[in-house]
Amino acid sequence: MYCSSTLSKTRNVIIYMIVLLLGLICLLPLWNIVCISLSSSAAVSANSVGFLPVDMTFIAYRKIIEDNQFWRSFGISALRVAIAWVLNTVLVVLMAYPLTRSKSEFRGRNFYMGLLIFAMLFNGGMIPSYMLVKKLGLLNSIWALILPGALPIFNVIMVMNFFKGIPKSLEEAAVIDGAGPMTVLLHVLVPCAKPCIATISLFSIVGSWNDFFSGLIYIQKPENYPIMTYIQSLNVDIQEMLKSGATNATLSSVAELSNKNLNAAKIVVAVIPLLMIYPFLQKFLITGIVMGSVKE
């Protein structure tokens, strides 16, 4: 026991070193982006920015403040995240609860479960989804970004498993006191499932903030793009444009736009909201995933 404690100490040190190294590897590219955003554009185009800003300047950030489209897209994304978050959470909880009932209590349970699993494994693909959204008249509205993903099935299963892990006796006690199903759900299960709900909230927030592709497909006016779609549209490939015969004037204005330090600054600003949410939900996240994932 005694000698093993020094052994475990050195082992811990080594493990921490490795973990620290891995952490750094993840962090450095992000730090590089921050440095680029703070460097002068001449230094950036000369590729001389490493892990310290060169000719430090805030001009990129000043330009962002003046960029109306950036803030417009930022607002659209914020609204989208807010609606999607509420909608996802409510729908997931409402879907998960009945599915945790036994077959005798909820006769269609297996049918709905099968439906969910099927929809989780197979989807219609891009074009049928596009046509559906189009026929529903959702194109170009913020709902096109929210409704197709309003019920994330993976999250339903996670919440279901979490509910199943809550002792039955809690629920029975409530029923004996005269609680109906809704009361059981809202006053017994949901409060117990806070970590799990925090986890799915995080998934939903991060997912809808980061999603750029549905914006590209369903939103047909660049001025209505959400923030990530806007940022990806700034990343223009000049070589491709050259091949497709872009004019000199077009190339010049694109070269001006694909100004790397400005884009780096936009990435930094766009990441800030997520960085601010993470620490608050982090502690729930781990318990949430672990407890939701294991079930007899």
Next chain:
Amino acid sequence: MKNRRLYNKVFALGIAGSMLVTATGCGAANDTIGGDEVKAAGRDITVTLGRQTLPNAKLPDGDTYEDNAYTRMLKEELNVNVVDEFEANGDDYDRQVSLALSSGEIPDIMKVTSKDDVKELYENDLIMDLTDLYDQYASDYLKSVYDSYDGRALDNVTFDGQMMALPGTNPDAGPSEVWIRSDWMNDLGISVDEDGDRAITIDELEKVASTFKDKNPGKAEKPVGMAFAPWLTSGDPDGTFSINSIAYALGAFPKTWMEKDGKIIYGSTQPEMKEALARIAGWFESGLVDPQLGTRTWDDITALLSNGETGVTFGTWHIPDWLLNNVRASDPKATFSSYAIEDKDGKVYCKHNDATAGYIVVSKKCKNPEVVMKIANLFYDDLVNDKDILKKYPEVAKYQKDGVDGSTRPFNIEINCSTSLLDDYSDIKKGVNGEISDAEVRTVESGEVIKSVRNYLADPEKAEVADWARYHSRMVGIELMNTLIDEGKFEWITPVFPSTTPTMETNQANLDKLEEETFIKIATGAVSVDDGFDSFVKQWNDQGGEQIISEIENSLK
């Protein structure tokens, strides 16, 4: 019973809803009588458009693609309202077009970016034959512009004798020019091009690059002689960072389909290409070509230039405007001169571009198809040739002066005469020399260039980067083409521009990959020139190249 009624109601509502959506889809033209009658009756025509946009169009605050000086002029002149069914940038636009196509509902008028798209739309019977409309409505000037391409422009959009699109034109861009730091040449006291015809030999290029590398005038840590992008060759004659200019001077035309003795050949597999690669491989071995060839990316090469690590590069006439300007931004002394590379007989080979780029197609369901030609007349004839129109619409004049991007016009294509580049240049030259007054300059853009060139010449060292760039692109870049024409140095190649054949669809991507990988291996000495190239030609033919050639030959019959 009750349930049933409810179902019926929901069902009906659903149908009504979806009909509403489809009804507002294509052909949203509300008032639909023939074009001229509409104008006479003072009623509006509304057309829906699909428009390719640019993320940095420099529109003034409050203006959008749908509502800007150009669309307001259109409304005023022709009583046409535009409603954008969809807008998207660059490649994202192609995706929107594909989605629209797959749902079978396209806007009244839209741009597509490739000939294959036009073909697909034609085969699916979604677009209208424009032959008669073109004959009846297109202005004489517009027709003369298309005719300046000797039929190559309209041939591209003619299917079974029907004109299926209004093509954007794509004038020749000239050769890939060799851009050399002239301030360094002066400092080192070296000179090339003794006869002043702006064409140098490969040996002269070698001499300059090796002197730069040895003497290191940029005082760089690791000077590089010549750097090329990993793909080495380009299908465009003016390919930037490519070895095209060297290959062309050796008679090799990479990534080009050509007709030779009644047969189709592919330029990259010809013996001349081997010679060109051998030359690069030799330079790589002697250290004259970037030792990091193959891993040096586009951005890295730009960085080499702006750090003063290399002073020789290759590219189209307008790279000073958007690429070399970085060099000047880091080094106020930097100046460039440009040269073409001549072959052993003193000729400069260049190839024609495909005559068209970007196509405007009209939906079969469009109620006022003649609007297409009228818009084209207004924007590509009146706006260019009629000076009064700018006085009538000062807003539009301001747009042109401020450099608002041309993509904000209803059609994001250019319709220019095949010699437009040189015509503009001759205007600029005369303007700079004071031979014509500012009012006589034909386009607003040329007027701006003249001002910039004057600014630059007044004080080259202190001039703004933008003035430096415009001076270099026009008075150096286009000037080179002008001189070559005056000196009679050009030897033009007219390639074949086949539409995508079935085997191309399945194999072309792999063939291109094979080509680029092999070429870079040969250039860096990973495989020997002889074995590497011969086995490449064999593999290329076996993996579908031969098949593609026979398909192209059949399609041309």
